[in-house]
Amino acid sequence: MDDLPTVCALIPVFRDQGGISKTLEAIARDPFPYDVVVVDDGSPKPIQCPGQAGIHQVTLLRLDSNRGIEHALNAGLQRLLSREYRYIARLDADDTPMEGRIARQAEFLDRNADVGAVGTWAKCVDDGGKHLFTLRFPTGHKEILRKQRYVPAMLHPTVMIRADAIREIGLYSDRYKTAEDYDLFVRLGHKYRLANIPAVLTEYIVSNAGTTIAKRRRNLVSRLRIQRDYFSWADPHAYLGVARTILFMGIPFGLLIAVKRRLWQ
Template sequence: MTNASTNSTVPGALDDVAVLMPAFNGQADVERTLASFAEDAPIHVLIVDDGSTPPIVAPQLTGMNVEILRMPQNGGIERALKAGIDALAARGFRYAARIDAGDLTVPGRLAKQRAYLEAHAGVAALGMWAQVVTRTGAPLFMLSPPADPAAIRRLRFVRSPFVHPSMMLRIDAVQAVGNYRVAYRAAEDLDLFLRLMERYDCANLPEQGLFYEINEGGISATKRRRQIVSTLKLQLRYFNAANPYDWLGLAKNLLHFVTPYGMLQRVKRVLYAPRAGG
């Protein structure tokens, strides 16, 4: 499996990396997402089937080794991700590359992220930019969080610091800070990143690594109020009164609480739409 846009890598170069995908139903989305991966080395995948009916079946894809970890019942993404991290650690993997069913990856993403983490030992989590698209693939806007760890810490609450399905995580660091938790439902990613940033750096590669699908059945839509409440709790726990962006982030999240989801999506399309000549 080759890709002209990435540097050549030797076979086995991704042996310590595993794609981590939680899934609840959506067999077709699982297959479409995994088929989007293209690397110069074999790819390992762990699907955490969170009680799907019927159970998720591992796709047969050239150059890809897919394993399924089945949860005994549907317990939510937080428990599925925790179980996935623990399973990958037990299998000896060093890095977990997140993606969600329905999203598509950019070819060569895994090699780029692994190379960066190998060169930056103090970075525990690395994200990339994401093109937000509709279910039919139509582009909406680009999510381009800051790359620098200091900027990410400063702006962590005023804008999303990472696109969760674009992340590559050091598994030992994730376990060292307590793994994914259910304490902040629907905001398990922000909870983890804030704990990681207390002990490590976290960064973004300033280039697109993902096509992020807006799904009206996804967590941001169906569990939005719970997500906002969890985010507010995290903002209050980590609030730094000396950082003006923490104040701005708090005000922004309170505004989200009273603003309909559809209106927020329309505002994002205007704010993040490509500018002429930009």
């Protein structure tokens, strides 16, 4: 245990051997020491992973059936929390942590003991790697909490979370399908400060065939439920956030991507 790294990266995957292989190849180039736990969420053809990616030890957990990302994440968290890592870095299969990301986030949490989670800005690309737009999130705690009345103010695959914060607030909830990250960020923000590093340190895939489109409406319904469950009658942004979510239910996904490409270059 004395040699255990401070950080462990948690990567859920379902039916994406190519994506997890790509992400592990990027991890292998990172000289900062951390472990990796990959959770295969019941893929029909079992995911294969090497036991080592560069200097990083890789552990593969295979679930017997596909129950959804929140269950895969919780299975991984239970393994991580039992091993006393200090920080948990989130990644998704096919996404790429850019050089220095994990080290910068660990250093940030070392210097800011009141911060429960820190994210980064993200370069969004299509399935072919073409740049679409850049996600630039607010960096200060108050600004993050205000934005979270509308949408998540952190991108899930960019965050690093303090393990003790998870122990305090609990694991991912299965009440909000495809919006388990939004609920976690809201709960974290009630107990800890939140932050984003104002640098593009993650490459994020916006897939034409993936979860982003296929589950968008379910995500909006779950977002609306979270906004309802954590509603603040005294905050005008709570009302505006609900209105925004209802409005976005009627806007085609393709139109949103086109607008983001024009405005967020």
